[in-house]
Each structure stands twice: as C-alpha cells, then as structure tokens.
Amino acid sequence: MTTRRNVLQTVLGGWALTGGGLGSQLARAALPQGALDSAVMERLPGKQPLIKRSYRPPNFESPLSYFEDAITPNDRFFVRWHLMGIAEVDPREWRLSIGGDAASKPFELTLEQLKNDFDPVEVVAVCQCSGNRRGLSDPHVPGVEWGYGAMGNARWKGARLKDILARAGLSKETVEIAFDGADRPALDVTPDFIKSLPAWKALDENTIVAYEMNGEPLPHHNGYPARLVVPGWTATYWMKQVVSIQALSKPLSNFWMAGAYRVPKGKFAFADRFVSQENETTTPITEIVVNSIITSHTDGARVTRGQPLTLKGIAWDSGAGIRRVDVSRDGGRSWEAADLGTDLGRFSFRPWQTTLTPTETGPLVLMARAMNRQGSTQVSELIFNNPGYHNNVIQAVALTVV
Numbered sequence: 001m002t003t004r005r006n007v008l009q010t011v012l013g014g015w016a017l018t019g020g021g022l023g024s025q026l027a028r029a030a031l032p033q034g035a036l037d038s039a040v041m042e043r044l045p046g047k048q049p050l051i052k053r054s055y056r057p058p059n060f061e062s063p064l065s066y067f068e069d070a071i072t073p074n075d076r077f078f079v080r081w082h083l084m085g086i087a088e089v090d091p092r093e094w095r096l097s098i099g100g101d102a103a104s105k106p107f108e109l110t111l112e113q114l115k116n117d118f119d120p121v122e123v124v125a126v127c128q129c130s131g132n133r134r135g136l137s138d139p140h141v142p143g144v145e146w147g148y149g150a151m152g153n154a155r156w157k158g159a160r161l162k163d164i165l166a167r168a169g170l171s172k173e174t175v176e177i178a179f180d181g182a183d184r185p186a187l188d189v190t191p192d193f194i195k196s197l198p199a200w201k202a203l204d205e206n207t208i209v210a211y212e213m214n215g216e217p218l219p220h221h222n223g224y225p226a227r228l229v230v231p232g233w234t235a236t237y238w239m240k241q242v243v244s245i246q247a248l249s250k251p252l253s254n255f256w257m258a259g260a261y262r263v264p265k266g267k268f269a270f271a272d273r274f275v276s277q278e279n280e281t282t283t284p285i286t287e288i289v290v291n292s293i294i295t296s297h298t299d300g301a302r303v304t305r306g307q308p309l310t311l312k313g314i315a316w317d318s319g320a321g322i323r324r325v326d327v328s329r330d331g332g333r334s335w336e337a338a339d340l341g342t343d344l345g346r347f348s349f350r351p352w353q354t355t356l357t358p359t360e361t362g363p364l365v366l367m368a369r370a371m372n373r374q375g376s377t378q379v380s381e382l383i384f385n386n387p388g389y390h391n392n393v394i395q396a397v398a399l400t401v402v
C-alpha cells in the first residue's frame with residue numbers, strides 16, 4: 001500500500017520526515033483533503049525542495065521550517081507564476097522599455113544601464129502572495145491551495161522606480177504605472193499578466209526595480225534578471241522579469257486588474273487606497289495585513305514537562321513595523337509578551353521568541369498574535385472573502401507534553 005507518507009519519502013529521497021516535520025505541517029494546515037493528498041515536495045532547478053501546489057504553471061510554497069531565519073534564502077523562496085510560457089531571459093538581450101501615453105520621453109535600458117545609471121538602494125521586504133493561506137479557507141474557495149508558505153523575506157537591491165520614471169518625462173495626467181513581464185500565456189484564452197500601480201505608490205521611494213536578492217542575482221523563478229519590489233503591498237504587483245513599464249493617463253483595464261486581486265469594499269481596514277481602480281463593490285488588494293506564525297514547533301511536537309522550551313516565530317505587516325507579539329497558552333484567554341529579535345527594517349519579517357515551561361502533561365495549545373505600531377492586530381475568525389485573500393487568523397499549535 002502506498003501511503004501519503006511514503007510517497008513523500010520517495011519524492012524527498014534523503015530527506016528525513018520526523019514527527020515535527022513536513023507531515024505534521026501539512027496536517028496542521030488543515031487543507032482540503034484533495035490538496036493535502038496532492039501536496040508533495042519537489043525541487044525546481046536551483047531550488048531546495050518546496051511544497052508543490054501545481055506544476056503547470058509552477059506554484060511552489062516554502063515549508064514552515066524554511067522561515068527559521070528572518071531572511072529567506074533564495075533557494076528556499078516560494079515560486080508563483082500565472083502563465084505557462086515562462087521565459088528564459090538572456091541578460092544580454094533583455095531590455096526594459098519605459099514609455100506609455102503619459103510619458104513624453106520613452107527609452108530603453110540594458111541590464112548594465114539599470115545597474116549603473118541609477119543610485120543602487122537596498123530594502124528588506126516581505127514578498128507575500130495575496131492568496132497565502134487560501135487553502136485554510138473555510139468554506140473552501142477555488143484558487144491555488146496555499147498553506148502558510150506563499151511568502152518570503154529578502155534583501156532586495158535595485159534602482160528606485162521614481163528615478164527611472166524621472167527620465168521618462170511623465171505628464172501631470174499620469175494616473176497609473178503598468179508593468180509587464182517576459183512571461184506569456186501559452187494559450188490565447190489566458191490574458192497576459194500585466195499589472196498596474198497607482199502613480200503615488202510607483203513613485204514611493206521604497207518601490208524599486210530589483211536586480212539583486214540577498215546579494216545575488218535573482219533566481220530565474222523569482223524574476224531574473226529584474227523584478228519590481230513594492231514593499232508593503234502584496235506580491236501580485238511585484239512583476240517578475242519585468243520588460244515594460246508604461247505611464248498611463250487612464251486606468252489599466254484588463255482581467256488581472258478588473259477581474260482578479262480584488263477584495264470586497266469595506267471588509268478590510270486599509271490605509272492604502274487604489275482609487276483609480278475602485279468600483280461600487282470591490283477594490284484592488286493593496287497592503288499586507290499584520291500577521292505572524294510559529295516556526296519552531298508544529299502540531300504534535302513532543303516537549304517535556306518541567307523543561308523550558310523556546311517558542312520562536314516571525315511577525316510582519318505592511319510597513320508600520322511590529323510593535324509586539326503576544327503568546328497565549330490558554331486558548332487566547334491570557335497573553336504574555338514575547339521578545340522581539342533584530343529589526344531588519346519596517347517591511348521585513350521580525351523574529352520573536354519566548355521561553356516557557358510546560359507544567360502538566362497532555363496537550364498544550366500555543367498561540368501567537370502580532371500587533372503593529374498602528375495598533376492593528378490579527379483576527380480570531382477568518383474574514384471570509386471568495387478569493388481567499390488576507391488570511392491573518394491567529395495560528396494555534398498543539399504540542400504534546402510528556
């Protein structure tokens with residue numbers, strides 16, 4: 001008989017599956033059974049094993065153990081593509097064209113020019129898919145059935161988008177800046193993946209066209225040779241393999257703006273609005289909601305009564321910065337502050353940890369809840385929405401004290 005566990009073992013080869021490892025992480029994610037059964041670890045070229053959610057197009061998430069460090073290594077970083085036709089970019093041939101009906105001086109950049117013509121800047125920022133944790137939605141919703149790992153945090157280096165746009169002679173009529181990548185639909189039925197930002201967010205000094213990730217060229221699957229980095233906003237705007245930047249005097253109207261990546265108006269408290277794309281009922285998703293996870297322990301992990309254990313995790317938000325992380329050991333009735341680790345910047349994962357000693361044998365449920373510097377905190381109940389966005393429900397991990 002082939003059980004899911006030995007299927008995983010076969011795929012993993014030498015990878016050890018321990019009690020606190022992948023198996024229980026998948027179980028904890030409480031994904032719909034279909035997604036659970038099909039979840040396997042696989043290696044894309046240049047990557048460590050990632051949890052495969054789909055192969056064509058490639059959608060692979062990081063297991064929780066990869067978030068042990070606040071910076072996610074490039075070979076452990078998740079991968080999300082919408083289109084089947086993913087380009088192999090030759091860096092000598094790659095060009096970034098800047099233009100649009102609201103730009104009077106269109107021009108092109110080679111990779112060398114992108115690197116040399118503009119002041120390089122660095123920002124540590126979380127890249128999180130809007131649909132991260134969608135697979136935990138109850139009731140179930142369609143889409144890539146992500147668990148917790150459709151996100152990563154990296155140190156990005158590149159040119160400020162505002163410096164690039166300053167050369168293009170933007171007119172006062174500019175409402176949005178649109179971005180296209182080198183990837184293309186394989187079938188005519190899928191619209192090309194083109195996204196836009198409101199001009200104010202494109203011109204924000206933290207928005208960059210990045211050509212380095214953690215001190216190295218971007219991995220192919222994370223957008224080599226250059227991608228947009230939009231700190232604070234969900235990753236749908238972080239165009240990979242960007243080849244075109246267009247200043248528009250009218251809102252971009254395509255499936256990916258008008259039909260997808262939108263949330264019901266009034267359901268979530270947003271600071272950042274994308275006014276030119278709002279309609280009566282929905283608004284484009286904008287900033288990341290405050291969130292945290294426990295990374296040191298998974299469901300069913302065995303710990304010893306009377307022995308101190310160190311609970312660790314990460315917390316993040318859209319850039320206000322994390323004010324505090326609290327941990328509960330009584331199902332959320334009382335909370336104690338955890339210690340915050342190194343601050344790598346307001347857009348980064350913030351590590352946290354706390355030490356506690358289990359006093360009784362049996363199940364011990366631990367929960368972590370982050371609050372940002374604006375006082376926003378995680379929710380206890382899912383704010384249900386059909387596309388399954390913005391899941392920041394407080395996570396609970398059930399340990400076994402022996």
Ligand SMILES: Nc1nc2c(c(=O)[nH]1)N[C@H]1C(S)=C(S)[C@@H](COP(=O)(O)O)O[C@H]1N2
Nearest residue numbers: 078079080081082129181222235236238240
């Ligand atoms: N060219 C291109 N860029 C893209 C996408 C895409 O399909 N094509 N997907 C976006 C979405 S929805 C996400 S979540 C992130 C994923 O980034 P990663 O693959 O580097 O983790 O890329 C964004 N940029």
Ligand SMILES: [Mo]
Nearest residue numbers: 129130235236
């Ligand atoms: Mo995404």
